[in-house]
Amino acid sequence: MAQNLMKKLKDKKYGNFSINDTTLRDGEQTAGVIFSYNEKIIIAKMLDEIGVNEIEAGIPIMGGEEKDAVKTINSSGLNAKVISWNRANIDDVKTSLDIGMRYIHISIPISDIHMQYKINKDFDYVKKTLINICRILVKEQVIFSVGGEDSSRAEKDNLYEIINIAEGEGAYKYRYSDTVGILNPLEIYKNIKLIKSKFKQIAIEIHAHNDLGMATGNSVAALEAGADFVSGSIAGIGERTGNCALEEVIAYFKFIEKREINFDFKKIKKLAEIIAKITKRPIPVNKPILGRNIFHHEAGIHTDGIIKNPINYEPYQPEEVGLKRKLLAGKHSGTSIIKFKLKKMGIAITETEAKEILSAVRQKSIDIKRNLNDKEIMDIYFNIKH
Numbered sequence: 001m002a003q004n005l006m007k008k009l010k011d012k013k014y015g016n017f018s019i020n021d022t023t024l025r026d027g028e029q030t031a032g033v034i035f036s037y038n039e040k041i042i043i044a045k046m047l048d049e050i051g052v053n054e055i056e057a058g059i060p061i062m063g064g065e066e067k068d069a070v071k072t073i074n075s076s077g078l079n080a081k082v083i084s085w086n087r088a089n090i091d092d093v094k095t096s097l098d099i100g101m102r103y104i105h106i107s108i109p110i111s112d113i114h115m116q117y118k119i120n121k122d123f124d125y126v127k128k129t130l131i132n133i134c135r136i137l138v139k140e141q142v143i144f145s146v147g148g149e150d151s152s153r154a155e156k157d158n159l160y161e162i163i164n165i166a167e168g169e170g171a172y173k174y175r176y177s178d179t180v181g182i183l184n185p186l187e188i189y190k191n192i193k194l195i196k197s198k199f200k201q202i203a204i205e206i207h208a209h210n211d212l213g214m215a216t217g218n219s220v221a222a223l224e225a226g227a228d229f230v231s232g233s234i235a236g237i238g239e240r241t242g243n244c245a246l247e248e249v250i251a252y253f254k255f256i257e258k259r260e261i262n263f264d265f266k267k268i269k270k271l272a273e274i275i276a277k278i279t280k281r282p283i284p285v286n287k288p289i290l291g292r293n294i295f296h297h298e299a300g301i302h303t304d305g306i307i308k309n310p311i312n313y314e315p316y317q318p319e320e321v322g323l324k325r326k327l328l329a330g331k332h333s334g335t336s337i338i339k340f341k342l343k344k345m346g347i348a349i350t351e352t353e354a355k356e357i358l359s360a361v362r363q364k365s366i367d368i369k370r371n372l373n374d375k376e377i378m379d380i381y382f383n384i385k386h
């Protein structure tokens with residue numbers, strides 16, 4: 001069964017990997033963030049339209065609205081596979097089965113730290129528990145994945161044993177979780193390469209956290225090493241410093257490596273804005289892919305380069321992500337932006353005039369602590385001219 005599914009997944013994946021979105025599960029685990037039933041349904045629909053392959057919709061054992069929302073999302077006919085998240089115990093799994101889940105993810109702690117300090121059990125217990133749960137899921141004929149919590153801090157032999165069990169018991173995917181975000185891209189590349197050389201039947205997913213700012217880099221490295229899935233959230237929302245920001249990983253492969261990826265960045269921007277509103281956490285203006293100001297140019301050398309050809313200082317076109325390029329005049333400007341802006345207003349100036357206007361523009365910008373708009377530049381021009 002796992003092999004068949006792997007084949008199917010391969011046909012559907014974009015740019016040779018698949019996207020697992022956990023905005024509604026790990027994303028919602030951000031301290032102080034709650035999505036209502038309706039918000040969850042809206043987000044799931046948008047994620048589906050954006051083009052993610054899998055939606056980790058929530059944790060049914062939590063009951064109440066959470067359980068209802070997962071159930072509704074699961075039965076709303078989305079293209080994406082809808083998955084519920086479960087601890088490796090019978091109650092969690094039963095609740096998921098009760099609401100009709102056909103895709104079930106089970107998570108189990110596998111590092112010495114988590115076994116000792118979190119669940120206070122030994123590795124034998126973990127293995128037995130996992131095997132039992134897998135067998136129940138096989139009996140129930142559901143498609144399931146196994147997540148090794150804290151995989152990055154687990155003993156290597158234990159990690160391989162767990163993946164081996166998951167593969168042998170019929171899981172279609174193993175989630176390699178860098179639970180506290182301690183890996184770097186070089187390490188993760190080596191780890192995933194090795195795992196991929198050892199295990200051929202089970203898909204490998206990278207699930208990176210951003211504690212040291214490396215979630216995107218680590219996810220890209222894992223995919224380059226052959227991981228089949230990337231798991232993350234919109235805008236990287238998640239516990240502590242967050243999860244891997246999916247849009248950053250996809251943008252890298254689409255815009256830089258030019259892989260064929262059917263992923264709607266304009267919709268993701270809209271969804272990120274909706275999430276920012278719900279969570280009351282505005283998107284930073286300089287956030288990669290999503291930030292309002294990421295195509296604003298002011299520094300003299302840069303604007304000059306952009307005017308000559310945007311390719312000089314832009315890694316991809318602003319329109320690709322639903323943004324507009326803005327050339328600004330201010331403290332850091334050079335003469336080319338002054339000439340460019342006035343020319344657009346139908347005024348041709350000499351180099352000497354441009355220098356004179358620039359010096360006034362810079363001074364005013366320092367005084368008012370912002371960029372100047374076109375009218376203000378025009379006013380300076382007329383003041384100098386007349």
Ligand SMILES: [Zn+2]
Pocket residue numbers: 026177179207209
């Ligand atoms: Zn996580």
